[in-house]
Amino acid sequence: MSLDLNTLSPFPDSGDAAPRAHDAADRLLLDESVTERAGLRRGEVVVIGDTYGALALSVAAEAAETGVTGGIVRVHQDSLLGERALARNAAATGHAASVASLALDAELVRGARVVLLRLPRSLDALRDVAGLIAAHAAPEVVVFAGGRIKHMSLGMNDVLRERFGRVDVTHARQKSRVLIARGPQDGVDPAPARAEHDGVVVCAFGGVFAGTSIDIGTRLLLDHLPEAIPGAADDAAIDLACGTGIVGATLALRHPGLRVYASDESSAAVASARATAAANGVDDRMSVARDDALSALPDASASFVALNPPFHRGSAIDETIARHLFADAARVLRPGGELWTVWNSALQYRASLERLVGPTRQIARTPKFTLTASTRR
Known part of the structure; x- marks a missing residue:
């Protein structure tokens, strides 16, 4: 991984006494998805739920290093503060032109072949995201959905299975785990x-x-x-x-x-x-x-x-x-x-x-x- 994640910063008002802009779940997501991302253009990778930009900026940096840089990494973060931290970290690492923050809608995931997703706590939030990806991403899309084990539940597997034909589970590492979903089906746009x-x-x-x-x-x-x-x-x-x-x-x-x-x-x-x-x-x-x-x-x-x-x-x-x-x-x-x-x-x-x-x-x-x-x- 060409980007040193320790150089990234959380938003200044993070409230964390020992601020870090990444964790073990980010690193596991990047490692588990490295083969699927190999050779993809930046525009074919989407990141959802990135806390402070560790995932999106790692993808951007790796693409620059390999020379496969077409398009931009599309990113959605629910938190405005996280979005601002991403922008600041992108500028600091020289990747401001390589990432773009978008709304949670069809344009975010249209044609995506790999999606890196930090699992939300809410199953309803995950259901919105899964339906959107299944509706608008490429048919061969692979979703890597990861988080800290203490915040994950078996219900997350069930939600992904509603919209994907296959869901695999990785081995745990540093109290983190990744769910891998393939075969999008029955996609639907989020509705309140x-x-x-x-x-x-x-x-x-x-x-x-x-x-x-x-x-x-x-x-x-x-x-x-x-x-x-x-x-x-x-x-x-x-x-x-x-x-x-x-x-x-x-x-x-x-x-x-x-x-x-x-x-x-x-x-x-x-x-x-x-x-x-x-x-x-x-x-x-x-x-x-x-x-x-x-x-x-x-x-x-x-x-x-x-x-x-x-x-x-x-x-x-x-x-x-x-x-x-x-x-x-x-x-x-x-x-x-x-x-x-x-x-x-x-x-x-x-x-x-x-x-x-x-x-x-x-x-x-x-x-x-x-x-x-x-x-x-």
């Missing part, structure tokens, strides 16, 4: 699942948090949203880390004159929230952006933000995500504006909210979750 809750339709693509259900934290927030939304008539209420967009759609339905701005760094969440807005007929008043927090919005430009912050990065609890969201919400709020936050009570976020946003009062509490309103100083 739908459910209705209290008159609001929720749409969810595979992998989005909570799917079409409403988690208990979001339920607490929905049940106690203010009857009057603070702000001027031309303000947009903000649904930060919007997930499926259920909070933003509910706000728009309850307040027919209200504009809503929703954002999330997950591409699956953004697609789901846009589908939710359309399903509820509020897409003319609810805009959805893929963004790192609210970086696209100017300072002091809003009066109300609703937030159910994620508190996991992968499988680990990571409170830095919530603090980053609190700080950016505070930046965007006008003095006197309010951030309504629901959070797992055990995480004790109130001190951070007081420090980063302003005076914080409790709105509601259950045995597990707390809902607070913080007023911007």
Whole structure:
């Protein structure tokens, strides 16, 4: 392998005390697929779920070394932060022109002969990816789907068998394993699942948090949203880390004159929230952006933000995500504006909210979750 993976870096806000941009599953995927990739042009290899670019940049570097460089390595990452890390690592290694980040759609996998896939945790997310590959990749495509064994399940084999005629399993190495799928069949493009809750339709693509259900934290927030939304008539209420967009759609339905701005760094969440807005007929008043927090919005430009912050990065609890969201919400709020936050009570976020946003009062509490309103100083 011509690329030194240790030269790559994760996104600076990875929250990892010992940051690394690759792991044993990446190395196993590259080793298991080396024969199938031999002689392929870059454009015939697709990478899905690359954490920080280790897979895509290794493919690009090997192609450059062998002289078989036609096309670009097509890449899809659900996380915007991962996508930005890939771009930064590509520039640092001289391969910026050899990789391209694409949406999870037909153009990503059309004609692909090898797909390197980091297995998602969600079986529904894997089902979306497998159906897409089977529908649009080359008939001879081989999918190498790998991950850490502790995050894999037998259900993943079953999902791949729904769309491929043969699924083999490699030997484990360094607590990692690869599933190899061949013979695509019965391909289908991803489509969101739908459910209705209290008159609001929720749409969810595979992998989005909570799917079409409403988690208990979001339920607490929905049940106690203010009857009057603070702000001027031309303000947009903000649904930060919007997930499926259920909070933003509910706000728009309850307040027919209200504009809503929703954002999330997950591409699956953004697609789901846009589908939710359309399903509820509020897409003319609810805009959805893929963004790192609210970086696209100017300072002091809003009066109300609703937030159910994620508190996991992968499988680990990571409170830095919530603090980053609190700080950016505070930046965007006008003095006197309010951030309504629901959070797992055990995480004790109130001190951070007081420090980063302003005076914080409790709105509601259950045995597990707390809902607070913080007023911007």
